[in-house]
Amino acid sequence: MTGGQAGRLRHAEHVMGTVVSFDVPSCAADALGRAVRWLHWVDGTFSPYRVDSDVSRFGAGELSLAQCAPELTEVLEACAAVSALSGGYFTTTPGGRFDPSGYVKGWAIERAAAMITAAGSAEHSVNGGGDVQCVGDRGSGQLWRIGIADPLRPGTLALVVAGRDFAVATSGIAERGPHIVNPHTGQPAADLASVTVVGSGLTLTDAYATAAFAMGSGARDWVESLDGYEAFAITSRGADWQTSGFRAYLA
Amino acid sequence: MRRVILAVVGTVAGLVALLSFKSHLPTVPSAAVSTTGGTSGTSGTSGTPAPSSSPATVPGEYPMGSLAGQLPTGETAVTGHVATTVYGPVQIQLIMRSSKIVKVAVLRQPMNTIRDIQIGEFAFPKLIGETLTAQTAKIDAVSGASYTSAGYIQSLQSALDNGA
Numbered sequence: 495m496t497g498g499q500a501g502r503l504r505h506a507e508h509v510m511g512t513v514v515s516f517d518v519p520s521c522a523a524d525a526l527g528r529a530v531r532w533l534h535w536v537d538g539t540f541s542p543y544r545v546d547s548d549v550s551r552f553g554a555g556e557l558s559l560a561q562c563a564p565e566l567t568e569v570l571e572a573c574a575a576v577s578a579l580s581g582g583y584f585t586t587t588p589g590g591r592f593d594p595s596g597y598v599k600g601w602a603i604e605r606a607a608a609m610i611t612a613a614g615s616a617e618h619s620v621n622g623g624g625d626v627q628c629v630g631d632r633g634s635g636q637l638w639r640i641g642i643a644d645p646l647r648p649g650t651l652a653l654v655v656a657g658r659d660f661a662v663a664t665s666g667i668a669e670r671g672p673h674i675v676n677p678h679t680g681q682p683a684a685d686l687a688s689v690t691v692v693g694s695g696l697t698l699t700d701a702y703a704t705a706a707f708a709m710g711s712g713a714r715d716w717v718e719s720l721d722g723y724e725a726f727a728i729t730s731r732g733a734d735w736q737t738s739g740f741r742a743y744l745a
Numbered sequence: 746m747r748r749v750i751l752a753v754v755g756t757v758a759g760l761v762a763l764l765s766f767k768s769h770l771p772t773v774p775s776a777a778v779s780t781t782g783g784t785s786g787t788s789g790t791s792g793t794p795a796p797s798s799s800p801a802t803v804p805g806e807y808p809m810g811s812l813a814g815q816l817p818t819g820e821t822a823v824t825g826h827v828a829t830t831v832y833g834p835v836q837i838q839l840i841m842r843s844s845k846i847v848k849v850a851v852l853r854q855p856m857n858t859i860r861d862i863q864i865g866e867f868a869f870p871k872l873i874g875e876t877l878t879a880q881t882a883k884i885d886a887v888s889g890a891s892y893t894s895a896g897y898i899q900s901l902q903s904a905l906d907n908g909a
Contacts, residue, residue: 515886621886632885641887651887662888690888 509533510599511543512623518610525613529606529620536602539563542593553592573597576698580705580716585677600663600700603627607696624664625703627696631658639745645688646732653726656745661696664688665707666728676708685710689727691717692743699723812840812850820847827853 503523505516507530514533518526539562541547548562559567573594576584586594603622607629610618617630619638628638637656644652645666655662665674666688676683689706693699702723706713717725717737724740813822820842827836840848 517885619886621888624888626886626888628885638885640885643887655888664888 505530507533510537510541510602510622512599514603514606514623515621516606516610516618517620518618519615522610522613522615522618525610525615528613529609532606532609533602536598539565540569540594540598540602542591542595549592549594569594569597569601572601572697573701576701576705580702580709582677583708584701584705588675588677596704597697597701599623600625600661601697603700604661604696622696625696625700626662628658628660628662637745642690642726643688645728652728652734654745655690655692655726655743657692657743660692660694660743661699662690662692663696663700663703664690665703667730674704674707676710683708683710684730686713687728687730687732689713689725691723691725692740693723810850811838811852812848813838816840819843822850824852 501520503516503518503520503526505518505526507514507516509530510533514530516526516529538544539547540549542549542553544550548557548566551557552559552562552566559570570586573584573586573596576597577586584596586592586597588596599622603620603625604627607618607620607627610620611629615629617633619626619628619632621627624643626638626640628640632638637658638660639654639656640662641651641654642662642664666686667674674683675681686707689703691699691703691706693702702717702720703725706717706725706727709716711729713725713727714735714737717723724737724743726734726736726740728734811822811824813824816822820840823839823841825837825839827834834853836851836853838850838852839846840850
């Protein structure tokens with residue numbers, strides 16, 4: 495599953511229940527391997543679907559936090575901060591049991607991208623099943639172009655955003671049905687078909703997208719209040735809105 | 746080439762959506778289903794500008810079976826690995842001209858249930874039409890609700906990787 499044009503390496507890795515696509519310079523092949531191993535380690539440690547993961551065993555009370563990987567402590571503290579910032583719309587117990595996946599995926603992808611940066615690459619992207627971290631540009635000063643999937647017309651794009659050194663994350667119903675619960679009502683969030691958040695790092699961009707989706711119609715004002723983040727949403731009735739600075743990203 | 750690969754991975758998400766979001770299938774308009782006949786209509790309703798490829802290779806054709814033995818000069822066939830899915834084996838063949846996908850053929854697909862046949866008649870043609878459309882949008886990646894790791898992606902991705 496590795497290929498690409500001259501000087502570039504493309505790799506698609508099946509991990510964390512999705513496909514993570516890398517686009518990196520050929521000289522970063524070693525770092526790509528390390529990034530892939532990192533993602534599999536995250537999967538084994540943080541997956542709520544594996545009974546032997548730290549997350550599952552911590553959630554079941556079999557392990558104390560101190561007995562888990564130290565990264566879990568880091569993740570829990572960060573989740574608490576996002577939860578507070580979002581008025582509780584972001585939660586580590588979305589389905590009633592402990593599951594920090596809403597934070598972990600973006601965090602793991604951003605860190606994977608940083609590992610490739612540390613190896614000397616200034617131009618690469620990592621797409622974690624629809625949540626994208628772009629580093630630098632795509633070469634020769636050309637901006638990365640990221641299509642936003644239209645949740646109401648599967649397979650088509652709603653619009654295209656362009657940028658450099660940015661992250662794009664989308665939460666929505668299109669791929670797995672209504673699965674994001676509004677923690678204040680216990681019901682699946684239903685206002686929005688999808689919401690896309692754009693920011694600098696995928697960790698918070700992705701977590702904010704999850705919170706914004708659970709928030710529904712209130713998400714517009716909330717993202718507007720966040721420095722450095724913009725949002726575009728398609729409502730479940732097919733209307734759309736964007737925050738005031740989003741237009742700067744329109745391709 | 747890398748743009749094409751990324752675009753296709755994204756549009757495959759659209760197919761996975763059709764598979765996982767079941768309420769879509771019963772509401773499929775019959776007109777959409779009828780495009781399995783092989784006209785170029787599949788991408789016309791997407792809201793995306795239609796591809797400007799030459800009429801000799803009409804996007805939206807999705808023949809069953811290998812085209813490798815009957816290609817005009819300048820076109821090459823790239824065959825994906827057989828991907829095992831919960832629905833059954835899937836294998837896709839891409840027809841390339843100058844590093845562009847001009848046709849997609851389905852070599853193997855699940856045919857066990859009515860739902861499999863609906864997927865074959867609707868979802869595959871839609872996927873293929875949109876793959877060809879997204880190719881013209883010149884995007885590097887697609888952001889959307891997380892897609893699951895499905896064999897449909899594997900087959901198309903491996904065909905692309907084999908041709909890259």
